[in-house]
Amino acid sequence: xxxxxxxxxxxxxxxxxxxxxxxxxxxxxxxxxxxxxxxxxxxxxxxxxxxxxxxxxxxxxxxxxxxxxxxxxxxxxxxxxxxxxxxxxxxxxxxxxxxxxxxxxxxxxxxxxxxxxxxxxxxxxxxxxxxxxxxxxxxxxxxxxxxxxxxxxxxxxxxxxxxxxxxxxxxxxxxxx
Numbered sequence: 001x002x003x004x005x006x007x008x009x010x011x012x013x014x015x016x017x018x019x020x021x022x023x024x025x026x027x028x029x030x031x032x033x034x035x036x037x038x039x040x041x042x043x044x045x046x047x048x049x050x051x052x053x054x055x056x057x058x059x060x061x062x063x064x065x066x067x068x069x070x071x072x073x074x075x076x077x078x079x080x081x082x083x084x085x086x087x088x089x090x091x092x093x094x095x096x097x098x099x100x101x102x103x104x105x106x107x108x109x110x111x112x113x114x115x116x117x118x119x120x121x122x123x124x125x126x127x128x129x130x131x132x133x134x135x136x137x138x139x140x141x142x143x144x145x146x147x148x149x150x151x152x153x154x155x156x157x158x159x160x161x162x163x164x165x166x167x168x169x170x171x172x173x174x175x176x177x
Contacts, residue, residue: 064090065104076116077140083109125163132159
């Protein structure tokens with residue numbers, strides 16, 4: 001909550017500066033908006049780093065888990081891939097595999113697959129000009145609306161807001177000395 005309160009306070013200050021119209025208001029507002037974009041970027045980076053870090057320990061500790069994670073990372077873009085396919089790949093029944101995976105990773109294999117897709121989508125949003133729908137299909141979703149809903153649920157912002165904030169931050173930081 002403290003992070004959003006900080007953003008709220010900065011935005012309140014931007015509104016105040018816009019109303020006063022004092023000298024150098026443009027520079028002050030630009031600085032405040034950079035702060036907001038920086039805070040949003042930091043929050044999103046934390047989300048994506050947490051998505052990456054969780055399974056690293058388990059992957060090294062268990063051959064089956066490592067094999068499952070490798071399979072997910074290699075096949076996440078296939079919209080037909082599911083828990084039964086992953087379980088079959090490592091030679092376990094789906095129910096046992098789900099319990100086994102969750103015990104070692106701390107999340108279900110479906111959730112890990114979903115997080116892998118969202119993480120890849122985040123990279124594509126930053127690095128490509130593909131539409132949100134094209135990215136949804138490219139990372140394994142069959143419905144762009146479902147993709148947008150899941151992205152917002154996991155990242156706190158819509159794919160479009162994420163793309164615009166990361167691009168705005170890149171543009172502003174490139175323009176500043």
